[in-house]
């Protein structure tokens with residue numbers, strides 16, 4: 001039997017690695033994306049995703065993959081996987097506009113026998129309450145004419161050890177037959193498939209994972225503030241606690257949480273609990289409060305460190321090192337660096353940044369000057385703040401013993417370094 005034809009909707013950080021892995025495994029793949037820039041770039045051999053090189057895109061194209069802005073390509077697929085963004089709306093609740101638009105595109109080209117999978121992170125109930133009703137407007141019935149499943153994406157940008165292929169993939173379908181179909185499909189692409197009881201359990205899996213991270217990051221972030229006042233080195237305590245072979249997973253403090261997942265996904269869960277049960281999800285809301293306050297805390301620590309060298313923060317030159325949301329990744333989405341810079345500017349600091357992965361950086365209210373080299377960033381600042389531990393900053397040959405440094409990642413050593 002021929003391998004199934006796959007269509008991926010949304011060719012970003014999640015969709016493109018799926019295309020890559022599926023083409024490697026011999027599947028015939030097409031992509032649909034609403035962005036002309038993304039489609040033209042990919043068809044021209046250019047990747048816009050950190051973990052995927054231009055050579056990898058060329059390898060995908062060589063298998064017959066092409067991207068299109070026309071949803072008509074969906075008609076030729078046996079399996080359609082939706083990987084579109086699920087951001088927050090202005091009220092910090094779920095914004096499912098892209099999921100609805102993608103669902104409508106599938107509906108308009110739906111063919112009996114297709115398997116449709118939603119991978120976008122969302123609250124439990126979305127597949128059944130949002131996706132399926134739109135698909136059934138076609139007149140086809142889910143479970144009878146077509147199959148529908150949810151499979152959370154667990155991709156970790158920049159992680160070379162755990163990739164799409166060797167990270168177990170969870171699937172849950174609308175009916176047992178839908179689940180089985182999804183299990184069979186993903187078994188062609190990844191090493192291990194884990195079957196959830198149903199759609200909602202698969203949807204919750206992703207939110208549970210990210211809420212767990214969000215809450216534990218908040219725990220160490222709050223603790224770091226107390227430890228600073230108590231004169232205890234939290235980083236050292238975490239290092240020691242992490243030697244326990246069971247019952248403890250280490251999390252480290254930082255300037256806040258960033259990226260498309262951790263700051264956003266728990267909102268999807270707490271919004272669901274609040275709107276359906278009328279109750280606050282207290283752990284999530286407390287974690288949000290603590291993590292959201294970290295950029296201001298970083299700015300206050302910067303103020304204290306400048307005070308220690310008899311400088312006022314007003315007019316001082318503060319250089320930010322690494323402004324993306326994650327080390328060695330160029331993605332700036334939801335990066336706490338934005339709020340750190342805003343807080344510093346509000347206090348009157350003259351803020352600049354260095355980041356080997358970012359060419360220019362605009363805040364809603366200001367443009368922050370880019371300093372081209374690390375040496376200039378250090379020499380030209382009264383204080384530098386390490387926000388992201390890009391590998392360039394970890395060069396053991398670097399001496400951090402002149403300009404005061406606030407290291408929010410606990411990775412630098414030197415006489416001028418203070419840790420968060």
Ligand SMILES: NC(=O)c1ccc[n+]([C@@H]2O[C@H](COP(=O)([O-])OP(=O)(O)OC[C@H]3O[C@@H](n4cnc5c(N)ncnc54)[C@H](O)[C@@H]3O)[C@@H](O)[C@H]2O)c1
Pocket residue numbers: 009010011012013014015032033034035038083084085086098099101102105119120121122153154155156157260261
């Ligand atoms: N980035 C991650 O590390 C990560 C990890 C796990 C899960 N997720 C989840 O995966 C989903 C996708 O995230 P991403 O990081 O890949 O986003 P992305 O912004 O990198 O890519 C999404 C792509 O979808 C396209 N798109 C938007 N609306 C569309 C539509 N209606 N039809 C077709 N294409 C459309 C966009 O043009 C874009 O190219 C989100 O729900 C996210 O929460 C992301």
